Amino acid sequence: MELNARVPDGPIEKKWDRARAEFKLVNPANRRKYTVLMVGTGLAGASAAASLAELGYDVKCFCFQDSPRRAHSIAAQGGINAAKNYANDGDSVWRLFYDTVKGGDYRAREANVHRLAQISVNIIDQCVAQGVPFAREYGGQLANRSFGGTQVSRTFYARGQTGQQLLLGAYQALERQVGGGRVKMFPRTEMLDLVVIDGRARGIVTRNLVTGKVESHVGDAVVLGTGGYGNVFYLSTNAKGSNVTAIWRAYKRGAAMANPCFTQIHPTCIPVSGEHQSKLTLMSESLRNDGRIWVPLKKGDVRKPFEIPEAERDYYLERRYPSFGNLVPRDVASRAAKAVCDEGRGVGPGGLGVYLDFAEAIKRLGEDVVRDKYSNLFEMYERITDENPYRVPMRIFPAVHYTMGGSWVDYNLMSTVPGLFVIGEANFSDHGANRLGASALMQGLADGYFILPYTLGDYLARTKFEKLDATHAEFRKCEAEVAALTKRFLSIRGKRTVDSFHRELGKIMWDQCGMARHDKGLKEALARIPALREEFWKDVAVLGDNEELNQSLEKAGRVADFLEFGELVCLDALERRESCGGHFREEYQTPEGEALRDDANFAHAAAWEFLGPGNKPKRHVEPLTFEHVKPAARSYK
Amino acid sequence: MADAGLRMKLTLHIWRQKRANEPGRMALYEMADVSPDMSFLEMLDVLNERLIAKGEDPVAFDHDCREGICGTCGMVINGIPHGPKRATTACQLHMRSFKDGDEIWIEPWRARAFPVVKDLVVDRSAFDRIIAAGGFITAPTGTAVDGNAIPVSKPVSDRAMDAAACIGCGACVASCPNGSAMLFVAAKVAHLGLLPQGQPERAERVLSMVAQMDEEGFGACTNAGECEAVCPKEIGLENIARMNRDYLKAILSERPASKAGGP
Numbered sequence: 001m002e003l004n005a006r007v008p009d010g011p012i013e014k015k016w017d018r019a020r021a022e023f024k025l026v027n028p029a030n031r032r033k034y035t036v037l038m039v040g041t042g043l044a045g046a047s048a049a050a051s052l053a054e055l056g057y058d059v060k061c062f063c064f065q066d067s068p069r070r071a072h073s074i075a076a077q078g079g080i081n082a083a084k085n086y087a088n089d090g091d092s093v094w095r096l097f098y099d100t101v102k103g104g105d106y107r108a109r110e111a112n113v114h115r116l117a118q119i120s121v122n123i124i125d126q127c128v129a130q131g132v133p134f135a136r137e138y139g140g141q142l143a144n145r146s147f148g149g150t151q152v153s154r155t156f157y158a159r160g161q162t163g164q165q166l167l168l169g170a171y172q173a174l175e176r177q178v179g180g181g182r183v184k185m186f187p188r189t190e191m192l193d194l195v196v197i198d199g200r201a202r203g204i205v206t207r208n209l210v211t212g213k214v215e216s217h218v219g220d221a222v223v224l225g226t227g228g229y230g231n232v233f234y235l236s237t238n239a240k241g242s243n244v245t246a247i248w249r250a251y252k253r254g255a256a257m258a259n260p261c262f263t264q265i266h267p268t269c270i271p272v273s274g275e276h277q278s279k280l281t282l283m284s285e286s287l288r289n290d291g292r293i294w295v296p297l298k299k300g301d302v303r304k305p306f307e308i309p310e311a312e313r314d315y316y317l318e319r320r321y322p323s324f325g326n327l328v329p330r331d332v333a334s335r336a337a338k339a340v341c342d343e344g345r346g347v348g349p350g351g352l353g354v355y356l357d358f359a360e361a362i363k364r365l366g367e368d369v370v371r372d373k374y375s376n377l378f379e380m381y382e383r384i385t386d387e388n389p390y391r392v393p394m395r396i397f398p399a400v401h402y403t404m405g406g407s408w409v410d411y412n413l414m415s416t417v418p419g420l421f422v423i424g425e426a427n428f429s430d431h432g433a434n435r436l437g438a439s440a441l442m443q444g445l446a447d448g449y450f451i452l453p454y455t456l457g458d459y460l461a462r463t464k465f466e467k468l469d470a471t472h473a474e475f476r477k478c479e480a481e482v483a484a485l486t487k488r489f490l491s492i493r494g495k496r497t498v499d500s501f502h503r504e505l506g507k508i509m510w511d512q513c514g515m516a517r518h519d520k521g522l523k524e525a526l527a528r529i530p531a532l533r534e535e536f537w538k539d540v541a542v543l544g545d546n547e548e549l550n551q552s553l554e555k556a557g558r559v560a561d562f563l564e565f566g567e568l569v570c571l572d573a574l575e576r577r578e579s580c581g582g583h584f585r586e587e588y589q590t591p592e593g594e595a596l597r598d599d600a601n602f603a604h605a606a607a608w609e610f611l612g613p614g615n616k617p618k619r620h621v622e623p624l625t626f627e628h629v630k631p632a633a634r635s636y637k
Numbered sequence: 638m639a640d641a642g643l644r645m646k647l648t649l650h651i652w653r654q655k656r657a658n659e660p661g662r663m664a665l666y667e668m669a670d671v672s673p674d675m676s677f678l679e680m681l682d683v684l685n686e687r688l689i690a691k692g693e694d695p696v697a698f699d700h701d702c703r704e705g706i707c708g709t710c711g712m713v714i715n716g717i718p719h720g721p722k723r724a725t726t727a728c729q730l731h732m733r734s735f736k737d738g739d740e741i742w743i744e745p746w747r748a749r750a751f752p753v754v755k756d757l758v759v760d761r762s763a764f765d766r767i768i769a770a771g772g773f774i775t776a777p778t779g780t781a782v783d784g785n786a787i788p789v790s791k792p793v794s795d796r797a798m799d800a801a802a803c804i805g806c807g808a809c810v811a812s813c814p815n816g817s818a819m820l821f822v823a824a825k826v827a828h829l830g831l832l833p834q835g836q837p838e839r840a841e842r843v844l845s846m847v848a849q850m851d852e853e854g855f856g857a858c859t860n861a862g863e864c865e866a867v868c869p870k871e872i873g874l875e876n877i878a879r880m881n882r883d884y885l886k887a888i889l890s891e892r893p894a895s896k897a898g899g900p
Contacts, residue, residue: 051778065701067765069805070709075702086785122781129781131774131834133789133798140788158798164706165801172773179769187762210754239701273674278682279703380705383722383729384676449778497689499682541689548656549697549755552689 001256001609003622006410007111012628016115019411023454024461031056034460037204037219039191039246041068041174043167043441044424045225047448050173053182055453060217061174061183062206064190064241064554069171072227072239073444076163077284077377078147079155080127080441082120087144087153093117096154098629100439103149103329104404104432105581105597106631107262107605109624111411112430119446124156126449130169134158147437148285149329149636155438160284160376166441170448190554191246192485193478194222194253194420197468201253201420205478207486209554212546214482216470220463221419221456224250225448228403228425230263232562232569233514234506236400237269237282243558244565247407247426255415256607256620258408258428260565261573264435264582265515266401267333270384270394271353280399281384283356284377285437288326290361290370291394293317293333295354299344305355305393316340324636331434331582331595332636334398338515339593341397348395357393398515402440404431404582405572408607408622412455413447416607419463421456423447428605433581486546489556494539498555501536505529505559505566513570518586522574526567533563568608568617575619578602590633599631644670645737649684651696652744654753657760661753663742673733677720678703678710680732697756705729705869708804711811712757713744718808718867726806726869746811750818750854761807763853764821771845772825774834793831800827802870809864809872815856820864822846823880824872830883840887847884 008015008022026034034057038049041063049061063071083096096117101108124142128134134156135143144153158165177183188209195203201222206215229244230236251257268283294315296308316336318325328336337354340346347353362370367390371378378389385395407415407422409429415422424444431439512525536559544550578598579588588596605622647668654661671680678700685695701709705726712727714720720730735741743757751759789797801824809820826843829835835842858877865874 047778054777065707065709066699066761067805069765070701070707072702072707074707075704084784122779124784125781126776126778128784128787129774129776129834131776131797131829131832133794133801133828133832134784135798136789136791136794138791140790141785158801161706161802164804165798168801172768173776173778175765175769176773176775178765179771185765187765239707240703241701274672276672276675276679276683278676278679281704379724380729383705383725383731386731386733453778495690497686499686541692543689543692544694549758551697552695 001416001618001620003256003408003416003607003620004410005109005622006412007109008411012111012114015111016118020454023458026457026461028056032058034058035060035219036456037217037222038062038225039204039223040071040225040227040426041171042071042073042225042227042424043163043170043444044448045071045223046167046170046174047445048223048225048423048452049183050170050177051449051453052456053177055457059177059183060186060219062186062189062191064188064209066187068174068185068187069168071167072242073167073441074164075239076441077160077282078286079145079157079162079438080123080166081147081154081438082124082156082442083117083154084121084124086142089152091152091154095152096120099150100430100436101432101626101629102634103434103436105434105595105634106432106599106603106626106629107259107580107624108430108432110626110628115451116430116443116446119450120442122450123442123445127166127169130173132158132165132169145286146289146327148288148327148333149436157286160286160374163441166445170445192249192482192557194250194417195474195478196253196417197472197474198466200418200463202468203470203475205475205482207482210549212548212550214479216475216479218468218470218475220460220465221421223421223423223452223456224407224426225423226426228406229565230400230403232505232566233400233509234502235272235277235280235510237266237280240279243561245558245561247422248561248565250407250415250417250420252610254417254610255420255422256408256609257405257568258605258607259405259572260569260608261513261576261583262404262433262581263400263569264330264402264404265334265398266330267337267398268356268396269399269401270381271348271397281380282399282401283381283394283396285330287356287374287377290365290373291326291356291358292360293326293354293356295340295345295347301345305357314340314345321636328636329434329436334515335584337398353395353397355393356396358389359393362390402435404428404433404435408605412458413452414455414459419459421452423452433583485557486553489540489542489553490546492537492540492542494541496539497541498552498559501532501540502555502559502562504532505563508532509566509569513573516584516586517573519574522570525570526574529563529567529570536560536563572606572608576602576606597631603631643673645673645732645735647671647735648740650740650742651756653696653756655755657752657754671732673731675732676703676728677714677730677732678728697758699758700728703728706804708806711746711806711808713746713811715742718746718811719869724869724871746807748810748816750816751807751810761805763855764805764807764818766853767818767822767846767849768825770849771838771842772829774829775838776834787833789832797828797831800824800831800872800876803872804870806869808867808869810855812863812867813856814861814863815859817858818850818855819858819877819880820868820872822850823876826880826883827876830879839883840890843880843883844887
C-alpha cells in the first residue's frame, strides 16, 4: 500500500487553484452517464449529493435514518467558522489556517487546512443564499461570536442550533434534486459492504432496514459521508445510530484507516446520572464565552455553590491559561477538568463534574441578554437535570464528542481504494489531533459543496470504466457474505443483549483509551477486547427475523464492528508514543502536565492496512511537513 | 437531580404491531424500579433489555440524537404526542414528570399519511416529498453573493429562525383531529417566505407544497390548535395564517408555468 497524498506543487495559497486548473472535466452531456453512490446525508453527504446532482451526475443516496434530515449533523449547536473578518478584528484566511494547524497540534496536512480556510468564506455565502437564518445584528449584517482556541470572532451561528439550520439547507437542496429526479434517495437503508472490482470501488451492498432485503448498487464512484465513530465508547454525544460500519467495512476492502486514536473529548457535557444512561448531551462550547468554569479550592467541599465565597473558588482555566482563559481548546479544557476531579475537587455525584457559572455574565449583561444567546441550551440543561442554570451553576464533565481519525484520504479526498471517496467526519483529514470548535461544520460543507464535486469529476474523467452490472461475481459474493452475517447473528440466540456488550466495550475504551492513556492500560484493553468479542459471537441475543424492522439486528452489526474497531483504536494509541491533542499518553507530558509531542518520531499520520482477519494490521506512515506553521509547544497561557 | 434511591412502579400499555399489514394490540408491561432521572426512552431501553432477556421481541421505536433536535422520536404518551411536558420531545421527557403508581399508554403517531411500520415506528416520508415539491430556495452551489450583501433585519431573521426550528417530527399531524400537516408546511413556507432570498419562488413554493400535502392524504385545517399545543419547538399558529395569506395571493395571481424542482 502506498500513501500518496497528491498535494499539488507551488505556494500554499495557489495549490487549490492549481489543482482545479489541472483537473480534467467531464462534458456536461456525459455527466448523466456516471452514477455516484453517496452514503450518508449529513452536512458532507447531503451537500455533496445535491452539488453533484446539480452538475448533472446520476446520484443514488443512502441513509439508515428514516429521512436524510435526521443525520447527526443536525445536533451541532455552536456555530461554523469562516475567515470573513466581518468583525474587523484581524482575521484572515491565513489566521484561520494557522489556528487550525496549531489547534490540531501539528498533526494535520498543511495544504488541506489552507484549502479549508480559503473555502470557509464561500460556505457562509452559499448557506445564506439557501436561506439559512444565521444570527444578525440590528443593522442586518451577519453576527459573529468567538470560540475556543482563537482570539478573533469568526463563528457564524443560528441560535444554539447551527448544525440543524445548515443541515436543513443542505437537505432542502438535496430534496430539490430528489424532486427533480436527479437523485434517487434510499432512506432506512444501511450500507453493509463495499464492492471493489479490478482495484476500483464499483458499488455497495445494502440492507433495507424495513424489509431486510439485501441489494447491490453499481456505480462509477462511491462516496462515504458516514460520520464519526465516537460510539465505540458507548457513551458519547453522538446520536444512538452513529456508527463505524461503513468505513470499517471499506477498511476491510482496502481503505486504510488513519489515526483512529485521535478522538475528541468535549469539556462541556452534562454529567452521567445513572446506570441507565444511554447517551451524553453536549452543552455548546459557545457557553464558555460567558460562563466561568470553577471548582472549590478545597478537596471534598460539599457546600452548595453559592455558599462558597469567591476566595475559596478556583477558576482553574483562568488561573492556568490567563490569555485564553475559559476559551482554551477542547483537549486542554477536558484534561484540566479531569485533573481537578482527580484531585478530589470535582462537584456533583461521584465528584465527576465542574461548575460552569453564569452568575457574573447575568450580572454584567442582564438575564435577557443571556437568555437571547443561550435560551435553548439552558432549557435543555434544565429538562435533563431539573436544575435552573439561571440560578445555580451548570455542572459539566467531559465526554466523547468527535473523532478526528477516519479513512485516510489524499488531497482529493480519495481513499486508498481508487474510486472510493470519504468526506466529512468520516475521513481523517483536516483537524490533526484535535479539532477546534465550529470547524466540523466548516469541513463537512467544504468537502461536500466545494471540494468533492471537482475532485470526483477529475477521477471520472481520467478513468476508463468497464461496463458491469450487479450480476458480476463480486457483487454476488458480497451479497452472500452480508446475508450470511445476518444469519449468523440470528442463529446465536445467546443470553446477553447487544447493548450490554456495547456498554462493556465502551467502559474498557473510556477507562483505558479515554482522556488519558498509558502503555499498561492500552495493553490490558488489547487483551480484553478480543475476549469480549469472542463472548459476543457465542452469547449475543438477537431475536426476531431478517425480513422485518429489527433494531437489535441493526445494532448487532454495528457493535460487531465496534468490537473489532476498538482494538485498532487502542493499537494506534499504543504505537503513538507521544502526546498530542486529544491523544494524551501519561508517559509523555511536561512537568506542568501539558501534552508533550515527539516531532522527531511522530510528525506523521498513521494509516492502518487490513491484512485479513486475525492478522495484525500494518502501520503505514504519511510524513507531515510544516513549512508555514512551525511546530512549537502549543501554548495557550 | 432526584434522590438517588428513589424508584417508581409503573404500568405500561404499549401498542404492539409486527408489520404494517398485520393487526396491532395494546400489551401490558409492569416496571417496578424506574428512576425519575431516566429519560422516557431510557425507560423503554430498560424494558427492552428485560424483554430480550426473556426471549420476547423488544418494542420498536424510532430515536436517534436523544437531544430533542433530530426529530426522529415520537410517540403518543397518554394521548398526547411526545407526552405531558410542554415543548419537550419524547427523548427529552424525563420520568420525573410521572409519579409512582402511574399507568402510561404509549401509541404510535396515528394518521392516514403516516402508516405504521412496526410497533411505535411510522413512515413519515410524506414530509420529505412535501419538501421535495418546493420547500427550498433554489441556490445552486457556487452561485452565491457575499453573505452580507443580503442584509436581513434582526426581527425578520429571528422570526424566520422561529419557524425554521421545526424538527419534522410529525407531532402536529398526530395531534390533529384531521391529521393535517398544515403546521409543518406553514413553518417551512414562513421560514423561507420571510427572507429576502426566498421571494422569487414564494408563490410557486406555497402552491407546490400545499398540492403535495393534499396528495399525501393529510387532512384540512379546522383551527383546532392542537398542533401548536404539542409542538416541541413551539411553532406558532400564526405561521398557518401566514401560509393561508400567501396561498390566497398566489392562487389569485397567475400560477407560474414552470414546474418546481428545476436544475
